[in-house]
Amino acid sequence: MDLSAFWQWKHALFAVEATLVVVTLAFTCRLAGPERALKKLARHRLAPLAVGVFALLLRAAVLPLVPIPAPSVHDEFSNLLAADTFAHGRLANPTHPMWEHFETFHVDQFPTYASMYPPLQGLVMAAGQVVTGAPFAGVWLSVGVMCAVLCWALRGWFPPEWAFLGGAIAAIRLAMFSYWGNSYWSGALTAIGGALLFGALRRLIRSSRPRDAALAALGIGMLANTRPYDGFLFSVAIGLVALWHVRKLRLRPILPAFCAVLLCAAALTGYYNWRVFGSPTALPYTVNRATYAVAPVFIFQSPGPEPFYRHAVMRDFYTVWELNAFESARTLDGYLRLSVSKIYDAWSFYIGPVLTLPLLALPWTWRSPRTRTLLFLAAMVAASCSVVAFFGAHYIAAATAVIYALILQGMRDLMRRVPRVVRAIPLICVAMVVVRVALGVASIPLAPLPPMTWARNYPEPLAREAVISTLLARGGLHLVLVRYGPEHNPGQEYVYNAADIDASPIVWARDMGTEKNAELLSYFRSRKVWLLYVGPRLALSPYVP
Numbered sequence: 247m248d249l250s251a252f253w254q255w256k257h258a259l260f261a262v263e264a265t266l267v268v269v270t271l272a273f274t275c276r277l278a279g280p281e282r283a284l285k286k287l288a289r290h291r292l293a294p295l296a297v298g299v300f301a302l303l304l305r306a307a308v309l310p311l312v313p314i315p316a317p318s319v320h321d322e323f324s325n326l327l328a329a330d331t332f333a334h335g336r337l338a339n340p341t342h343p344m345w346e347h348f349e350t351f352h353v354d355q356f357p358t359y360a361s362m363y364p365p366l367q368g369l370v371m372a373a374g375q376v377v378t379g380a381p382f383a384g385v386w387l388s389v390g391v392m393c394a395v396l397c398w399a400l401r402g403w404f405p406p407e408w409a410f411l412g413g414a415i416a417a418i419r420l421a422m423f424s425y426w427g428n429s430y431w432s433g434a435l436t437a438i439g440g441a442l443l444f445g446a447l448r449r450l451i452r453s454s455r456p457r458d459a460a461l462a463a464l465g466i467g468m469l470a471n472t473r474p475y476d477g478f479l480f481s482v483a484i485g486l487v488a489l490w491h492v493r494k495l496r497l498r499p500i501l502p503a504f505c506a507v508l509l510c511a512a513a514l515t516g517y518y519n520w521r522v523f524g525s526p527t528a529l530p531y532t533v534n535r536a537t538y539a540v541a542p543v544f545i546f547q548s549p550g551p552e553p554f555y556r557h558a559v560m561r562d563f564y565t566v567w568e569l570n571a572f573e574s575a576r577t578l579d580g581y582l583r584l585s586v587s588k589i590y591d592a593w594s595f596y597i598g599p600v601l602t603l604p605l606l607a608l609p610w611t612w613r614s615p616r617t618r619t620l621l622f623l624a625a626m627v628a629a630s631c632s633v634v635a636f637f638g639a640h641y642i643a644a645a646t647a648v649i650y651a652l653i654l655q656g657m658r659d660l661m662r663r664v665p666r667v668v669r670a671i672p673l674i675c676v677a678m679v680v681v682r683v684a685l686g687v688a689s690i691p692l693a694p695l696p697p698m699t700w701a702r703n704y705p706e707p708l709a710r711e712a713v714i715s716t717l718l719a720r721g722g723l724h725l726v727l728v729r730y731g732p733e734h735n736p737g738q739e740y741v742y743n744a745a746d747i748d749a750s751p752i753v754w755a756r757d758m759g760t761e762k763n764a765e766l767l768s769y770f771r772s773r774k775v776w777l778l779y780v781g782p783r784l785a786l787s788p789y790v791p
Contacts, residue, residue, distance in 0.1 A: 256693050259682070259700045264599040266677055270670035288410030294401070297410065298394025301417035305386055305427050311686030314382045315428050316711045321363070322430035323742040324352035326381060328361035328368025329430075330745040333375045337365075338522040339745050346556055347755035347766050350741045351563065354534050357524045359745075362534035365518055366471040367432050381430060389427040392434040392441070392646075393417040399445025399647045402452075403616065404654055411657075411672065412650045415601070418675045419699045423682055424595065426640070432472060433640035439468030439477060440644030443484050444623075444651075450500060451491045459500035460507045467511030469644055474529060475543075476630060480644040483626035487619055540564050541572035545581070545635050549573075557756050563736035575635040588637045595639035595697040596649050600674045603667055604656030611659050620655065623648045639697035709784045710740050716786065717752055717776070725766070725773040727789055729757040731781030740780060760791050767791075 255261075287293060317323050331339055338358035342348060345355045352362045361368060374384030397413030404412070420426055426433035442465030449458040462484075469477025488495065516526030523533050535542075538560065540549050549569060555561040574580035597605065611617040627645040631637060642649075661668045682700050685692065692701045717724045728740045741754045755766055757777065767775060775789040 258693070259678070259698060260594070260599060262681055263674065263678055263700075266674045267599050267603065270674055271667060284410065285407045288407040293406060293410050294394045294397040294413065297397040297413035297417060298390040300414060301393035301421040302386065302390035304417055304422050305389060308422055308683065308686070311683060312423060312428055314380060315430070316707060317430055317742075318708050319429075319431070319737065320351040320739060321432070323350075323739070324361040324363055325367050325371060325430045325432065327353060327742070327745060328363065328365060329371035329375055329381045329384070331360065332365070332369055332372035334745050336745070337518060342747050344755070344766050344769055347758060347762075348741065348743055348747065349556060349560065349756070351560065351736075351739055352534065353742070354523075354530075354537070356537075358522050360522050360530075362530050363432075364471040364474060364530055366435050366468060367430075370435060371430065385427065385430060385434070388434040388438070389421045392426075392437045393421060395438050395441045395445070396647055396650060399441040400651060400654065402445045402448035403651055404658070408654050408658060412654045415653075415672065415675055416646070416650055418679060419596075419598070419601075420646075422679065423701055424699050425697060426643075431638075431640065433643045435468060436472040436477065436640060436643035437646035439465045439472060440480055441465070441647040442468065443481060443644075444647040447484050447488060450488065451494050454494075454496035454500050456499050456503035459504035463504045463507035463511065466508060467515070470511065471515060473641070473644060474531070476627070476641055477644050479630040480623075480627060483623050486626075487623070538564055539568065541568045541635065543635060544633050545572070545575045546633060556758070559730050559734065559736050559739075559756075567736060572635045584635070584637070585632065588631060591637060591639055591697050592642060595699055596646070597653070598699055600671055600678075601653050603671065604653045604660055607656040607659040607663070608652065610663075611655055614655070617652075617655055620648055620652050624652065708738055708740065713740075713778060713784070713786055714752060720774075722751075723770075723773040724752045725770045725775045726752060726754050726778050726786075727757040727763060727766075727775065728754060728778050728780060731779065733782070734780055738780075740778065763789075763791065 287296060290296075317326055331337070338360040341355055341357070341359050345359070349355060354360050354362055370388050371381035371384040374387065375381045377383065393413050393416050396416050397409050400409035400412045403409075420434075425431055426437075442461050444465075446458040446462035446465065449455065450462065466477070466481050469481060519528050519530070520526045523530060538553060538555075540552050541564070542549065549572065552565055555564070575584050593602075608617060608621075624645060627642050627648070631641055634641070657668050657671065678700055713726070717726070726740075741756055743754055744750045747753055753770060753773065757763065758766075777787055777789040779785040779787075
């Protein structure tokens with residue numbers, strides 16, 4: 247069998263993982279020495295910090311195989327625009343005089359030129375850009391913080407050694423090869439917010455300390471500024487659990503700290519929305535959707551009227567790709583297929599074959615109040631996702647700590663019944679890392695994947711970076727007019743610009759025909775002008791009107 251062809255099979259990595267699960271069920275060796283050392287480390291109060299450093303080191307170690315990524319999807323470019331804007335000391339940018347040529351996906355042109363996403367992801371990436379020159383430094387740091395906070399949150403629900411194990415497994419599965427640690431998308435910051443809220447809940451029920459109330463409010467603020475809809479419903483679910491235990495809460499010491507942090511977060515969010523979108527209550531995502539989209543987000547809504555589109559590629563994306571997906575989700579068959587796809591994507595990203603074993607043990611833990619609470623939170627998150635027409639693994643990132651808590655709950659039960667299975671689970675995760683590294687060393691290509699844990703989930707990278715390298719090597723200032731062929735995929739977009747368009751060495755614009763292009767060429771008269779044809783083959787040539 248051609249091994250290269252096997253690894254391009256969509257489910258190859260999962261097949262190997264499942265095989266390892268079967269093989270290691272016979273694992274009987276106990277590594278007593280390492281177990282004792284790790285338990286001692288896990289009980290230290292700085293154990294969550296150790297987990298975070300572990301995650302950072304793991305991602306740094308595979309940089310030769312999985313280098314700093316180039317953006318390739320709409321969301322990444324939008325977040326990079328936000329990062330560049332904040333790095334320049336601005337909340338937003340003025341609308342450019344030639345804005346019609348720069349219209350693109352997930353970017354607002356009015357009332358300001360800005361990303362359509364909430365600001366937190368951009369702020370963290372901006373910090374990386376300012377300190378190191380690379381926005382990816384913010385992504386890298388956020389994944390490490392996520393694993394540390396996950397460990398801290400799990401310590402509120404489980405003994406320290408189990409929380410340490412859960413954080414370490416999350417570091418291996420989520421920090422090294424997944425798209426959370428290998429893109430400019432999102433996920434880690436939402437997971438941090440959810441973990442802060444989840445970890446604070448248990449501590450507030452137990453001791454009602456003001457600092458835990460402040461952390462809970464901080465978590466809500468982070469959710470509101472990364473995934474507002476998902477974060478709101480997760481916060482509601484946590485609130486319902488807190489209400490169930492309200493007799494155990496001492497409200498007098500915790501309410502002032504909770505309200506102070508929450509009001510501060512609300513004020514900052516409102517100020518950002520006011521300066522960028524003209525109103526404190528204007529949500530970034532809804533402003534962009536109202537301007538361009540036809541298909542709504544929720545399947546119980548009806549499509550809106552088609553707006554005026556200046557560019558065919560944007561019309562194709564919103565009125566063909568998005569609308570077709572939305573209309574399909576409103577049919578019984580389409581809804582069932584979408585639901586199965588959501589379950590598979592979530593399972594493949596967070597759990598996979600090896601972590602399915604602990605979940606199979608959950609029925610034996612049903613009498614535990616902890617299990618019922620965790621399943622309630624998971625059910626609330628699942629319900630929130632059941633009514634949306636689109637899905638990615640980061641849509642349920644707020645519940646990351648809940649998912650790993652369910653896994654740990656099952657592992658603790660398995661430890662009493664078949665301990666060799668529990669001891670084998672970390673070894674399988676390490677073995678999968680070895681397999682994935684070996685594939686990278688051997689330069690064996692992996693198939694484009696859904697959001698699986700052991701590989702990036704994108705389509706083929708854009709050739710945009712190659713064009714940038716070519717033009718930067720020539721020196722000087724450039725203007726690239728992009729023209730798409732008839733079979734172009736609107737998901738692969740080339741027209742994205744930095745926050746300060748006029749100061750950029752390369753400006754990307756849409757080809758709007760000779761007459762409209764003339765005004766753009768007049769504005770950028772000092773630049774070398776190129777035509778980039780994006781079709782079956784990429785063609786870059788000097789632009790001749």
